[in-house]
Amino acid sequence: MKLTGRSVIGSVRRLVATAQNGLEVIRFGGLAHDVVASPYEVTERKRMYRLRHYFPDNAPDADRPVALLVPPLMVSADIYDVNAEGGAVGILNRAGIDCWVLDFGSPATEEGGWQRDLADHVVALNSAIDTVNELTGRGVHLMGYSQGGMFAYQTAAYRYGKGVDSIVTFGSPVDIVAGLPFGLPQGLVTEVADFVADHVLTRLPITDSMVRLGFQMLDPVKTAKSRLDFLRQLHDREALLPKERQRRFLEHDGWVGYSGPAAADLLKQFVAHNRMMVGGFVIRDRPVSLAELECPILAFVGEVDDIGQPAAVRGIVRAAPNAEVYEASVLAGHFGLVAGSTATNRTWPLVRDWVHWLGGRGELPEAIAPMTEHVEVNPQRSAATRVVHTVGTLAEAGAGLGSALGSIANSTLRGSVELTGEAARALPRLTRLGMIQPHTRISLGRLLTEQARRAPLKDLFLFDDRVHTNEAVAARIDNVVRGLIASGVRPAARVGVLMETRPSALAAVAALSRLGAVAVLLAPGSEIARAVELTGVNTIIADPENLRDAATVGRVLVLGGGDARGLTIPPGADVIDLEQIDPAQVALPGWYRPDPGLARELAFVLVTGTGAKLELKYITNHRWALSAFGTATAADLDRRDTVYCLAPLHHSSGLLVSLGGAVAGGSRIALARSLDPARFVEEVHRYGVTVVTYTWTMLRDILDADTFPNGHPHPIRLFIGSGMPAGLWRRTVERFAPARVLEFYASIEGDVVLANVAGTKLGCKGRPVPGTARVELIAYDSATGRIRTDAQGFARRTADNEVGLLIGKASEAVDISQGGLRGVFAPGDAWMPTENLFRRDSDGDYWLMDRRDTVIQTPRGPVYTQPIVDALNDISAVDMEVAFGYPAAPGRTLAVAGVSVRAGHRLEPKDVTEALRSLDPVRRPDLVYLVDEIPRSSTYRPSTRAIQATFALKSGPTVWRHDPATETYEPLSDAVLATLTD
Structure with a gap:
């Protein structure tokens, strides 16, 4: 290539400009620029914070809406003024919104800064809201970026919404579990978070340099690209100056340290236990839940935000069921939500319109819509969006391959941990029981x-709303x-x-x-x-x-x-x-x-x-x-x-x-x-x-x-x-x-514990809990109270679905002198009988049939009360029910069911007929008796004795009799009544 004089001169000038600008960056940390910060005054100084009031020289206006902006702990409060005229406070001020910013300062320079915990910051924000309410005479629109948004949610809930007109958050996760990085399983993250909180953060302060490095490592490609772009344009001062304040903020000035106790609280309460989502996080010995929130909420969702992931941010719609929750989706990463050209052109104008809409001075923008819990995302579109956002650094094929491999690895890891997590927790308990x-x-x-x-x-x-450690x-x-x-x-x-x-x-x-x-x-x-x-x-x-x-x-x-x-x-x-x-x-x-x-x-x-x-x-x-x-x-x-x-x-x-x-x-x-x-x-x-x-x-x-x-x-x-x-x-x-x-x-008598862990068979008592007594069902004559034996005199085990007496193997800790049995299946063995009769189905699950002393002995054989109770209770109109025996005549006991009806419902004989068809005809109640109310004990058990004491055998529309011929229930007539009492 032939060089001309003009090109040589241009190259020399470019080289000189690069050297001059580079030397200035090395000496002063950046380029000198004439962009100045927005004016503010510190209205209140306290140990935990300074309260900034921006544009304090504005003429007082009682009708101006008020915004209180909260930064995250690791980012300087200047985040809301990085772009000066194009930053948050500048845009909102021009829209007629009174701007206040909470500055927590740096723990490295504040007294006791490294000992601050999460509650300190919530209480500080609570105090600042009170101050702004008092000075302005208005409620505030509470706005928070990242963890600052979490503080906004937490503090508004802590004060039950008092003095808060709305909440606006930017990339603030709520359902942390839904947005775990790399698809990591919750169980693994819980263990790691608890360990780090208990054993690392208590000893290691998180300095501003560590914070800066951590954020840059979250997106190393973007960090490297921005630095490369800066070097490529180092000769062009005019092109760099508009972005210089933002660059210096990200590279050096914008990061502050993070106190260990506050980080530990974050990990334990909101990562390990996800309490932003489920509630019950603790602020100064007080349990708090986002369900307390009732003010309108606007959550900004970054479509390519890897810190405040969309699924985690959208958790607020479930965590705050009593609030109207809206969202605005922005094609931006975590930082780009609040600073940069996207924030200038989209985020903050939408915030302005949100505030005006709530004040009745405008329409709700189309870009703001009610939040829905589940948002369908096209994986291909999402991947393409992310590729475009990262300036095409990776080839689409390579990214797809990496995503596929990552998905396989994540699924395998997650599945393994989920399958083994419960067993890992159960093993030490069962081992201890066995010892x-x-x-x-x-x-x-x-x-x-x-x-x-x-x-x-x-x-x-x-x-009573207090937490005790x-x-x-x-x-x-x-x-x-x-x-x-x-x-x-x-x-x-x-x-x-x-x-x-x-x-x-x-x-x-x-x-x-x-x-x-x-x-x-x-x-x-x-x-x-x-x-x-x-x-x-x-x-x-x-x-x-x-x-x-x-x-x-x-x-x-x-x-x-x-x-x-x-x-x-x-x-x-x-x-x-x-x-x-x-x-x-x-x-x-x-x-x-x-x-x-x-x-x-x-x-x-x-x-x-x-x-x-x-x-x-x-x-x-x-x-x-x-x-x-x-x-x-x-x-x-x-x-x-x-x-x-x-x-x-x-x-x-x-x-x-x-x-x-x-x-x-x-x-x-x-x-x-x-x-x-x-x-x-x-x-x-x-x-x-x-x-x-x-x-x-x-x-x-x-x-x-x-x-x-x-x-x-x-x-x-x-x-x-x-x-x-x-x-x-x-x-x-x-x-x-x-x-x-x-x-x-x-059973209190022995060590028998059954549990229906699967929960799929309604009414079933399940199977023996591991580590508890071995159980057996033995044949039992409920009329005589005697155990039925085989030819050798040992107890006979029941067949599937045969009713028998539940017994448990007696351990050395059980005193069998209190009603125990020996020689049940072998000479000298020891068992403790329960008071209850069960049947075991073909799957090995146990179903309670009755207590030994409440079986109804009728002329046609024993009638068990529990199946009757369960069948009747499954009628939607039935409120409560009991079953008992009634001596209608010498040698004749009737099986009677007392039933109360739910308010607003009506019970018909045909409903009872259909419900009891599941029982063998000889196990059905002879009579079903309608009562106004069934009393309950202090433990909410329906009182059979109370209904039994008031029952009187009489005909009428409230007593229905089972007709064996038609297998239906019909009102008891005088003629049939006479046959029952003969």
Whole structure:
């Protein structure tokens, strides 16, 4: 090629300009430019933040909408003014919007900056909102980029939306699990996030250089390209100057450090446990949920954003079911959403129009539309968009091959972890169960001690909108132990606990366990005097509400309600106020050893039933541990779960399933004061409840109240409990889809625990939980109460679908002198019979048929009550039902079903006929009796005795008789009535 003089001169000039500009960049970090920042004044200075007010010289205008912009922790607050005239504050100011920016500063330069946690920033933003509200007299449009948007959501929910007109976020993830990088499985990410939060971030500060490098590594191709473009244009100063401020921001000035505690909070609460999505994240000991949000929300979605991925950002529509949520989709990456030409030309003009629309000064732009949870994305279009956005650095074929290989690898990894994750969690529990021997030290108190030692700051339980950590609970339990010792309570003593559901009740039960005493759990309002007489209790721990009842039967130790609660002590009562005992002044005796309970030793006594049916259930430490670890295993409970305990602690479901399962699984426990449907819906969201425990018909009240309309988003994945009728089960899974029901059966007499883990057979009790007792069904004559034997005198095992007595293999920890059996299948073997009759289907699943003492003995043979109850409950019009025997004449007992009807429904004889066709004709009830209401016990079990006591055999339209000839139910006539009573 022939060089001309002009080209040589041009090359020299280009070389000189490159050298001059390069030297300036080396010396000063960039090119000198005349772009100045937008004017602002610092209106408020506090330890956590500075509040900037932009364009403070503007004339005051009471009608101006107000925007408060929040940066993420790792990015300077200047992000909203990087492009000056084309930046956020410049565009919004020209649109007549009053702009305020929260500046958290850098932890490297702020006092105590490296110790800041996530709650510090939420509380700081909360304070700034109050300030702006007060100074402007208006609500704010709260706007946040990336984690700043997460702060906006969290703070608005924390203050229940007060003073917030709307929320606008940019690339702010909510459903973190939906946007995990590289398709990583949640279980793996949870483990890694927890480890990093607990063991890395507590020791290693994240400096600004580390932050900058991290962001650049997220998109190394784009970083390299931008630097190459800069070098190529280094000779052309005029071309570089308009972008110089943004380049310097990204290369050097825009990044700030990230305090370890705040990063740990982010990982634990929002990555490992995804609590932005499910609710129950904790701010200053308060559980918070995005379900509190009711103001309009606009979320900007970056189509090629790899940090705030679209699926994660769109999680807000489910997390905030009470808010109107809109979205605007922008072809931009994470940074490009708020800075750069795309933000100047699209993002901030849309924000301007959003604010004007809410103020009634314009139309909603077409680019802003209601958000939908599922957005169909064409993979080919998405891939092509990403290729174009990265300036075609990779060939389309290569990218497609890499994507395919990555998809295969991701699917394999995800599948492997999902298949092994549950087993990995279950294995240590089952191993521990298998290692428990009669002399093994195991108890509720011991498991709580282990948790407090392992994770002292982890949340343990929630109650009345307060969160209590392992450390705080352990301290409370130890203080109660000292109070009990000072009051003369010793190991092995039986001490009554008569308390409503409250933190002090849990502390009392755990303190007795830690002391080695036996907790006798008494239900408020029950037959306390009779229970005390049967159990030998002479001391009762009571809360102030139950003090008077407890004082009538013995010495009372009052716990709960704080110091200044004005106790009213009955005259002559022997009462000690444990809250007035100073634990520090109690000297521990030489005999005290914390958590001394052995597996074989008695831990709890449950009092069930009333009157002649009042029974005592004795639970050893081994039996409690069996149920605790069995529940945790069957329900796959882990530290991501929050278990909501609807059942009171004095009920076996509350003590063994809720408390036991949560403690064994390392889950949080949320205690409900009572069954209140309105409070239920609030606390499910606020606490982030994933598992709900129930007894019998508890969920009927919640369904009838319609607090969760069909399709209403919720975080619940599982209901666990026992006694739920089949129809109520069906209603529950339909209303709370995709949540499942895990129905348990657990015998108090032995170690038998069944669980319907799959949840596909409604009404079925499932199969034995691994690690619990081996079970068998043996032939049983319900009329005589005798076991049927074979020719050698051993018990005969039942065939498939044959009704038999359920028995469990007795472990060394079980005392078979309390009704056990020996020589059942072999000489000397030991088994514990349950009180219940079952059948086992051909798949190996067990179905409850009846209690031994409630089988109805009719002239045609035994009639079992549970199949009748389940069949009738599956009628949509039926509310509740019971079945019992009625002696109509000497030697003639009729099988009767009492049925109440749901409000707004009508039940016809033909409905009953169709529902009961599934039963063998000889197992159907003779009569179906309509009643206005079926009373329930304190545990929500329909009261058979109450209906049986009021039943009178008479003809009429409310009593329907089964006609064996037509196999239908018809109103009972006088003529047929006469034949029944002969």
